[in-house]
Amino acid sequence: MRLKLRNIFLVYFVVSIFGLLYAVLQLGQPCNCSQILREGRGRHNPVSPKEPGNQGGVDQLPIIYVVTPTYERPHQRAELTRLSQTLLLVPALHWILVEDSLKRSPLVADLLAQSGLHYTHLNVQTPPPMKLKEGEPNWLKPRGVEQRNEALRWLRVNQSPMDRGVVYFADDDNTYSVNIFKEMRHTQKVSVWPVGLVGGLRYEGPLVDKGRVVGFHTAWKTHRPFPIDMAGFAVSLTLLLMHPEARFDPNAERGFLESSLLGQLVSVEDLEPRADNCTKIWVWHTRTEKPKLKQEEALEKLGRGSDPNVLV
Ligand code: UDP
Ligand code: MN
Secondary structure, eight states: OOOHHHHHHHHHHHHHHHHHHHHHHHHOOOOOHHHHHHHHHOOOOOOOTTTOOOOBBOOSSSSEEEEEEEOOOTTTHHHHHHHHHHHTTTSEEEEEEEESSSOOOOHHHHHHHTTOEEEEEEEEEOOOSSSSOTTSSSTTTTSHHHHHHHHHHHHHHHHTTTTTTEEEEEESSSEOOHHHHHHTTTTTSSOOOOOSOOOTTEEEEEEEETTEEEEEOSSSSTTTOOOOGGGGGEEHHHHHHOTOOOOOOOOOOOTTTHHHHHHHTGGEEEEEEEHHHHHHEEEEOOOOOOOOOOOHHHHHHOOOOOOSSOOO
């Protein structure tokens, strides 16, 4: 009997030691996170299957509709690759990419198809008189206005006020932390936060007192009703659908584009401050330098330009 009990303890001891050893060996091992990420992206509201470029799913979270105007230039694919791979880190997201063009381009269509994102691919051309000419300073005319309005139109046709969602206007050249998407997810009307490297300042953003927006840190056209950059706010889908006429004004004075939409939806008192009472910078108004392609042009004249079949 004594011997049996000793054996049982021995077996128990050996098994425990092996269990402990296994647990210690597992510490610090990478997990198979791809599964988790896939599940995150899979959660999605149904969207109209009739629309081209749509992929549907089911979701519990409010969907973040990211609206991005884009136009053809040598570094377009680089910009869209960087942005799309940031968006991949965000669950329950639908990317509405709107090309400033007469037709949807194969370059953008392929990039979207391979992105792994839920998306809608739209296009509308900025009327030529409104378009920036080569060499004109980029502050002369507003950019991406018709494209953002086209996305609003699409949302109004394809979504209902019962769909929980939030709309964010994300230009293709800015830099976004995944944190900013977490902040905007549960927007009641309009959520706001500061944007880095804009308005001639290190950052521009709302001033908050007792959880309310009481003013703005800005140095440029301070009389703007909403001195907030396009990247500094998100709007509830329901609010947008409740105001079917609300859109960006293509003729708005320079700096007043954001105000032209927000003024139709809310007043400053309604704004919901995010990013630790607007003290954290989680989005930057970065700009990409125009690539210099002088040598390419020189080689093209000699008939020895880079292989046009190589997608850049
Ligand atoms: N954009 C566009 N058509 C144009 C110029 C710009 O659709 O002719 C897009 C661009 O891809 C970006 C947004 O509009 O997503 C804002 O343009 P940009 O970044 O040049 O503006 P800025 O940073 O100077 O405000
Ligand atoms: Mn920009």
